[in-house]
Amino acid sequence: MKNPSQKFVEKLGLKDPEADVQREPAAKENERRNFLKKAGLGGMMLGGFMFSSIEDTLAQSTSKVNRNSAPSDLKITDMRYAVVMNGHARCPVIRIDTNQGIYGLGEVRDGASWRYAMFLKSRILGMNPCSVEQIFKRIKQFGFHARQGGGVCGVEMALWDIAGKAYNIPAYQLLGGKYRDKVRLYADTPEGNDEADFAARVNKRINDEGFTFMKMDFGIELLKGIPGTTSNSNFWDIGRQWTNEPMTYGGTEHPFTQVQITDKGLEIMTQRIAMVREKIGYEIPLASDHYGHFDHNNAIRLGRAVEKYRLAWLEDLIPWKFTDQWRQISEAIETPTLTGEDIYLKEEFIKLIDAHAVDIVHPDLATSGGLLETKKIGDYAEEKGVAMAMHFAGTPVSFMANVHCAAATQNFIALEHHSVDVDYWTSLVKTKKPMIEKGFANVPDAPGLGVELNEDVVKKHLDPEHSAYFAPTTDWDKERSWDRLWS
Incomplete structure (x- = not known):
């Protein structure tokens, strides 16, 4: 022997x-x-x-073998942030550190405050980051719809990044595995100085950049100053959709403006769609967004007027919360309806789905609850025969979180890429293989989210008002209160 x-x-x-x-x-x-x-x-x-x-x-x-971690002994020791400029949008990126040197990256939704995330720091210090769902249930009460959900979602992204690194597997594997190796992207149709310039830019989108799915805006902002195109625009400034001051057009929910579109206005709006359809053809799906603030009756009128252009969907015609009005719109028109980018957690999506109010749900992972909650939304929608597209407008950190979720969700259609024309966007991070090739995102096989920051580039594009790069945040270490929601 x-x-x-x-x-x-x-x-x-x-x-x-x-x-x-x-x-x-x-x-x-x-x-x-x-x-x-x-x-x-x-x-x-x-x-x-x-x-x-x-x-x-x-x-x-094996004493000198480099062990990445002992997952059961991991503890959260710190959380810091850096506010990155993604074009004109502020995108707070967070970093959660652990006692074993592993860290995770997450992102608060574009345009939101980093405070939504830092408020959570004292509530997660000392916890095991691999207990993702436990931590999520502990902090989800501090999120809400739209940008207010960004802090909870940013933390959840970072936890999956840590867990994947700890177990040396990509995040999608922790969600149950992947359905696809590439994730289809959709991008905005670019604007041009004239028709020839527009045609050249569209050609670049399709032939050079390789996008197979497009989206365009054709709202009533186009009608500003054109007599006879809208009613009640003598009171509301229909060109100020993106304001948010109280009692302004931009800050008033759609049903309460009572702006109406005339036949002349509809003709001008549909001419814009016709021009885009002529340039891209009918083989490529064309979705639409940003119509302005008018009620569900005018939404139906608009929907019927554009049916011959076979749009992939009409997005956010009215605020997502008006479930009954959404159902009336969807039942009255042939073009698919879609909403959801500002909904936090699955419960409100379930209401829309059960009411057959929309044809497609459209969560933004940086608001909807993060990777696992968004997959749950997609899975529930699938059971009810509803598809899921995904809204996104942030840095590559949040982008890759979306890619993992999209890879793991069967009824997924396409993911928005809102930064195609931001020239430094891809260089903000380092990846083992290109993030995007010919209109599709590559699903990474690297551990966690599969992305690391390119420090030199990120530092060049920090928000001038918040130019610190992951500076200490000890002021948030002990900010506590009695948070339990039950007695």
């Missing part, structure tokens, strides 16, 4: 000089010396092997 040292020698693929008893003493001694050199363990260490158990031998021989 072979002793442990003989088994170990054979495992290394070396010849034991003691086994050849016929060799000359001098030759045996030379062979012994060569053996020790090849083993690379040193005479003293090998001597220890010869008189140790298999368990001790293996422990000693």
